[in-house]
Amino acid sequence: MTRVLTVDDSRAIRTMVTKQLTELGFDVDEAEDGEQGLARLAEVTYDLVVLDVTMPVMDGPEMLAQMRGKGNKTPVLMLTSESKTSIIAGCMKLGIEDYILKPFKPEELRAKILKCLRMSPAAQAAPNGGGAGGGTGGGVGVAMAAPVGFAAVEGAGRQFIDVLVVDDMENVHKKLRALLPAHVSMNACVSAQSALAMCRERAYRVLLVDVDIPDVDSASLLGQLRAVQPFAACLGLVLRTSNDPIAMARQLGYDGALVKPFDPDGIQDFLLQYFDKQDVLEIEDNLMKALPYTGREDRKERYYKRLGGLVEQSLESLAAACFDEVILDLRAVPVDPKRLPYLIIGLDEQCKKIGLSLYVVGVPELGRIFAGFSETASVPFFDSLEAARAGA
Amino acid sequence: MSSDAHVAQELERVVLARIEAGSLSLPVLPAAATSALSLLRDPDVSLRAVSAVLDRDPMMVMLTLRAANAAVLGASPVSTIDQGLTRLGVVKIRSLLTEVCARRVFQSRDPRIQRACEGLWEHSVAVAILARDLAALSGSEAEVAYMAGLLHDVAKPVVAAYLLETERVATMRNVRWMHADTWIEVVNEVSHSVSAAIAQRWELPEVLVQTIRSIGEFDISRRNSAGNYVRFANALVKQQGIYVGTVDADAVAALVMVGRSLLGIDEEVLQRMTADLQNRARKRISND
Numbered sequence: 001m002t003r004v005l006t007v008d009d010s011r012a013i014r015t016m017v018t019k020q021l022t023e024l025g026f027d028v029d030e031a032e033d034g035e036q037g038l039a040r041l042a043e044v045t046y047d048l049v050v051l052d053v054t055m056p057v058m059d060g061p062e063m064l065a066q067m068r069g070k071g072n073k074t075p076v077l078m079l080t081s082e083s084k085t086s087i088i089a090g091c092m093k094l095g096i097e098d099y100i101l102k103p104f105k106p107e108e109l110r111a112k113i114l115k116c117l118r119m120s121p122a123a124q125a126a127p128n129g130g131g132a133g134g135g136t137g138g139g140v141g142v143a144m145a146a147p148v149g150f151a152a153v154e155g156a157g158r159q160f161i162d163v164l165v166v167d168d169m170e171n172v173h174k175k176l177r178a179l180l181p182a183h184v185s186m187n188a189c190v191s192a193q194s195a196l197a198m199c200r201e202r203a204y205r206v207l208l209v210d211v212d213i214p215d216v217d218s219a220s221l222l223g224q225l226r227a228v229q230p231f232a233a234c235l236g237l238v239l240r241t242s243n244d245p246i247a248m249a250r251q252l253g254y255d256g257a258l259v260k261p262f263d264p265d266g267i268q269d270f271l272l273q274y275f276d277k278q279d280v281l282e283i284e285d286n287l288m289k290a291l292p293y294t295g296r297e298d299r300k301e302r303y304y305k306r307l308g309g310l311v312e313q314s315l316e317s318l319a320a321a322c323f324d325e326v327i328l329d330l331r332a333v334p335v336d337p338k339r340l341p342y343l344i345i346g347l348d349e350q351c352k353k354i355g356l357s358l359y360v361v362g363v364p365e366l367g368r369i370f371a372g373f374s375e376t377a378s379v380p381f382f383d384s385l386e387a388a389r390a391g392a
Numbered sequence: 393m394s395s396d397a398h399v400a401q402e403l404e405r406v407v408l409a410r411i412e413a414g415s416l417s418l419p420v421l422p423a424a425a426t427s428a429l430s431l432l433r434d435p436d437v438s439l440r441a442v443s444a445v446l447d448r449d450p451m452m453v454m455l456t457l458r459a460a461n462a463a464v465l466g467a468s469p470v471s472t473i474d475q476g477l478t479r480l481g482v483v484k485i486r487s488l489l490t491e492v493c494a495r496r497v498f499q500s501r502d503p504r505i506q507r508a509c510e511g512l513w514e515h516s517v518a519v520a521i522l523a524r525d526l527a528a529l530s531g532s533e534a535e536v537a538y539m540a541g542l543l544h545d546v547a548k549p550v551v552a553a554y555l556l557e558t559e560r561v562a563t564m565r566n567v568r569w570m571h572a573d574t575w576i577e578v579v580n581e582v583s584h585s586v587s588a589a590i591a592q593r594w595e596l597p598e599v600l601v602q603t604i605r606s607i608g609e610f611d612i613s614r615r616n617s618a619g620n621y622v623r624f625a626n627a628l629v630k631q632q633g634i635y636v637g638t639v640d641a642d643a644v645a646a647l648v649m650v651g652r653s654l655l656g657i658d659e660e661v662l663q664r665m666t667a668d669l670q671n672r673a674r675k676r677i678s679n680d
Contacts, residue, residue, distance in 0.1 A: 083609075084609075086643070089643045092645060092649070093642060193531050196531065197531060214481050215482065217484065220525065223665075223672075224525050227525065230660075
């Protein structure tokens with residue numbers, strides 16, 4: 001087990017450190033000052049020392065100097081209310097892994113302790129616990145598997161939201177909410193300060209930021225948002241009157257633009273680009289029901305591709321669930337004499353490979369089209385779900 | 393303490409005394425900018441009053457219009473100072489005016505000082521950008537941090553000019569003078585309290601003066617103070633090599649370590665914020 005020594009004259013701090021580290025599965029010893037700390041180090045080999053600076057009898061820097069003087073290279077984490085650069089720089093020269101300023105949050109302590117143990121070359125070289133001073137057990141493996149750094153710790157508790165709208169006009173939030181489908185989650189705020197606070201709390205997929213918020217430097221705000229939301233796409237909310245909204249937004253550093261006032265086509269493009277989430281398929285048991293297409297004519301190609309991809313992905317799940325047959329309901333799909341036969345040919349091959357029988361339900365016109373191709377003519381086709389179920 | 397530090401300390405004492413006595417010749421700031429900054433201390437000030445002051449200085453009119461037209465790309469260009477100020481808003485106007493004042497100080501007709509000033513100005517702009525961004529994340533006084541970042545080293549060109557003048561006198565009297573490298577180091581040792589004294593002499597907002605004065609040490613009792621962000625940003629910018637003169641790498645590393653814990657800044661966020669910082673500062677300067 002990983003062994004940690006906490007050296008602090010404050011009993012409250014020692015208790016808190018011990019509690020936190022015991023919860024991590026570590027074995028913790030305590031010492032009240034540097035002299036006691038050195039005595040402990042002479043008896044036991046530790047994986048980490050958590051060391052205060054100001055203590056009676058012998059202070060932290062003196063204990064650290066004596067430790068290093070004796071060749072003890074156990075990693076040290078300073079935990080102190082001392083912030084004087086000269087003192088901390090002196091400790092750094094003697095070799096400390098990291099530093100925590102009191103008062104501190106328990107999560108900072110845990111994250112930095114885990115980081116110290118992971119960073120320690122000795123700990124990495126000896127996964128069964130061989131710390132720099134010798135090591136004592138197998139606890140390092142626990143540390144290696146745990147989250148490291150604040151980002152991971154904070155990120156673990158973050159709730160994921162699809163869209164954050166930052167615009168000083170509340171009506172913009174209302175209009176956008178009304179145009180977005182219900183499954184796209186959305187938060188909104190009117191100020192840069194609120195946006196940054198919200199971005200620290202939650203992870204977003206897309207940030208929509210008004211490029212003209214009064215008293216806000218849009219480029220600076222964008223940089224700050226990107227720092228805390230590195231994986232989010234950032235789009236500028238730009239007025240329709242701009243000559244080239246996308247070029248303008250990109251010039252400001254955004255990934256693209258969404259034009260105000262919003263229109264359904266613009267929203268549809270936005271959804272397809274960033275969510276690709278127009279619902280196209282519903283699955284219930286072995287029934288795959290294609291949903292109607294509601295977008296623009298020139299975007300239909302994307303819909304068919306997505307439908308084909310989703311059906312193909314779902315086939316393996318159905319086979320894994322031990323279904324023998326699969327029913328594909330295409331009655332709501334816009335009839336396309338070229339794309340749909342190709343879709344069925346591909347699916348039929350896939351079904352045969354994984355041992356599923358494919359049954360298709362569609363409008364009569366689609367049945368006639370399928371009958372015209374040798375590859376699709378043999379696929380069982382029905383004009384109602386009941387008939388398909390009876391056939392299956 | 394090094395001999396440079398001793399000289400710097402003595403110099404600082406002399407300079408502070410002279411600032412207090414009003415006998416040190418400080419760079420003259422654009423009158424329109426300082427008057428406008430003075431007006432902006434009143435939270436209820438009307439932009440019309442600020443406009444009337446700035447309208448007296450054609451350079452300020454030009455800078456305001458340029459900043460306003462750069463602020464919102466694609467929008468119809470503004471052509472009057474009133475429109476410009478309305479578009480910018482109070483916070484941006486205050487930053488712009490402070491920047492104009494600070495920029496003036498980092499210019500010198502002496503080629504030696506000018507070379508050092510260019511590097512110092514780049515350093516100051518980088519500190520200002522980083523301090524503002526870090527403060528903004530915590531909901532702290534981002535614009536105060538920005539302005540304090542711009543001004544935190546304002547004493548250095550002033551002290552450099554003073555040293556140059558002293559050098560002229562020394563040369564005339566055949567007195568031995570320090571090596572050029574030494575006096576750059578001496579200038580670098582000058583503390584922020586001199587910058588604060590200069591800012592006070594210029595009658596810049598008190599919050600700004602106090603923030604610059606507080607940069608010398610981290611204020612543990614007010615973790616999210618603008619001064620802490622400027623101190624932290626200053627160390628990070630030095631660590632990035634955006635600085636003139638030598639850097640005590642150990643002291644800077646210690647400052648960064650303490651600052652990270654004090655301000656609770658995520659290491660990954662920090663990496664993203666410092667990425668490309670020098671280019672951002674240069675871009676900002678080239679837009680001046």
